[in-house]
Amino acid sequence: MRIAVIYGGDKTAEGAVINQTYNPRSWKSYQTVAEDIAGALRRIGFRHVHLMSEDMQLGNRLAESGIHMAWLNTGGVQGLNPMAHAAAMLEMCGIPYVGHDPLSAGMLDNKHVFKRELQALDIPNAPFVLCHYGSGPFRPEADIRFKRIFGDYAGPFVVKPVSGRASLHVHLVGRTSDLSDAVAEVQRATDNHVLVERFLPGREFCIAACGPVTAHGGKLRRHHEPFVFAAVERILAPNEMIFTSMDVRPITLDRVRRLDPVSDACHLSTLEKLARKVYRELNLESLIRLDVRIDSDGVMEILECNPKPDLKFPTPERLSLVCANLAAHGMGYDDLILSLIADRIDLLLSQRRRAVTHLTALLDRP
Ligand SMILES: Nc1ncnc2c1ncn2[C@@H]1O[C@H](COP(=O)(O)OP(=O)(O)OP(=O)(O)O)[C@@H](O)[C@H]1O
Numbered sequence: 001m002r003i004a005v006i007y008g009g010d011k012t013a014e015g016a017v018i019n020q021t022y023n024p025r026s027w028k029s030y031q032t033v034a035e036d037i038a039g040a041l042r043r044i045g046f047r048h049v050h051l052m053s054e055d056m057q058l059g060n061r062l063a064e065s066g067i068h069m070a071w072l073n074t075g076g077v078q079g080l081n082p083m084a085h086a087a088a089m090l091e092m093c094g095i096p097y098v099g100h101d102p103l104s105a106g107m108l109d110n111k112h113v114f115k116r117e118l119q120a121l122d123i124p125n126a127p128f129v130l131c132h133y134g135s136g137p138f139r140p141e142a143d144i145r146f147k148r149i150f151g152d153y154a155g156p157f158v159v160k161p162v163s164g165r166a167s168l169h170v171h172l173v174g175r176t177s178d179l180s181d182a183v184a185e186v187q188r189a190t191d192n193h194v195l196v197e198r199f200l201p202g203r204e205f206c207i208a209a210c211g212p213v214t215a216h217g218g219k220l221r222r223h224h225e226p227f228v229f230a231a232v233e234r235i236l237a238p239n240e241m242i243f244t245s246m247d248v249r250p251i252t253l254d255r256v257r258r259l260d261p262v263s264d265a266c267h268l269s270t271l272e273k274l275a276r277k278v279y280r281e282l283n284l285e286s287l288i289r290l291d292v293r294i295d296s297d298g299v300m301e302i303l304e305c306n307p308k309p310d311l312k313f314p315t316p317e318r319l320s321l322v323c324a325n326l327a328a329h330g331m332g333y334d335d336l337i338l339s340l341i342a343d344r345i346d347l348l349l350s351q352r353r354r355a356v357t358h359l360t361a362l363l364d365r366p
């Protein structure tokens with residue numbers, strides 16, 4: 001089986017796009033992480049692993065290299081909802097992939113849409129108001145929705161992009177009177193809608209979830225529910241209200257505390273239930289990382305759900321959150337990569353057989 005690991009293409013490269021437009025979601029190529037994933041696939045035993053950038057030539061590249069299956073490690077090239085573009089293109093081309101389908105990718109990467117799903121499911125998340133791009137300046141004092149959601153609450157607030165990454169353009173705003181300027185600034189930076197949320201003052205946690213087929217020391221196992229792992233607390237410095245962007249300060253061991261099954265049993269159990277519920281209720285089929293924070297009443301509220309969590313091969317100088325606690329599950333980095341691809345192949349063969357006749361033909365070859 002020939003597999004392509006796909007990273008985000010550069011819109012300024014020749015032949016990448018017809019017209020260069022804009023990036024409401026801050027662009028990053030994610031190429032080095034794609035190389036880490038490709039390295040693990042080769043160590044696992046895949047002999048034909050290709051690295052490719054996502055851009056308008058992707059279909060040709062996949063066809064020319066005879067690719068059977070892809071791994072999406074891309075946040076897109078440009079334009080609206082870029083997280084969904086590669087998945088949509090591969091659906092059209094008939095190439096199966098590890099990653100979220102276009103609807104899930106777009107829903108998860110639009111924090112306001114994801115939060116509305118959470119509301120419908122009664123899953124706690126920070127109270128918010130959406131400031132529509134193009135509706136003129138945001139005036140909280142005259143905004144009925146703002147009054148309905150926040151009532152007498154006078155701050156602090158968090159103002160952030162609906163589609164963002166690495167804490168970029170996330171602002172802590174102390175007073176209602178400063179919201180209008182902060183919203184305008186984020187709208188200018190992202191050309192998109194902006195979220196105003198209640199600031200959750202408590203501790204911050206992450207947890208990952210993926211499908212039920214996992215690998216441990218190279219041996220596959222099938223669980224009866226989504227696999228949840230990497231429950232960690234993000235350690236904030238005394239005056240660090242917003243977790244510092246990993247673009248500014250890479251995540252190191254001292255910034256992350258693994259939850260202890262005994263002393264953190266209560267937090268761990270809540271996080272695991274949240275992660276399983278989100279994975280199941282939203283019909284997700286690939287890796288996610290939930291970011292969670294505790295509110296002033298001690299309730300764990302979901303901040304967001306990352307559809308493409310960082311999968312960098314972990315080193316002491318730069319940790320990826322989902323790899324922070326693999327050893328506790330008898331797993332290494334290569335096991336995680338094998339888990340994600342094995343789970344997808346299992347799903348394709350058991351539920352989407354008509355979409356993968358080119359893979360079953362490989363199995364039938366003498
Ligand atoms: N409502 C909130 N209350 C308290 N802190 C918040 C809130 N929203 C965001 N933050 C802080 O800002 C950080 C970034 O926010 P969020 O996770 O929503 O966006 P992101 O930029 O997509 O993050 P990531 O780095 O995980 O991609 C969080 O890790 C948290 O520290």
Ligand SMILES: [Mg+2]
Pocket residue numbers: 291303304
């Ligand atoms: Mg986050």
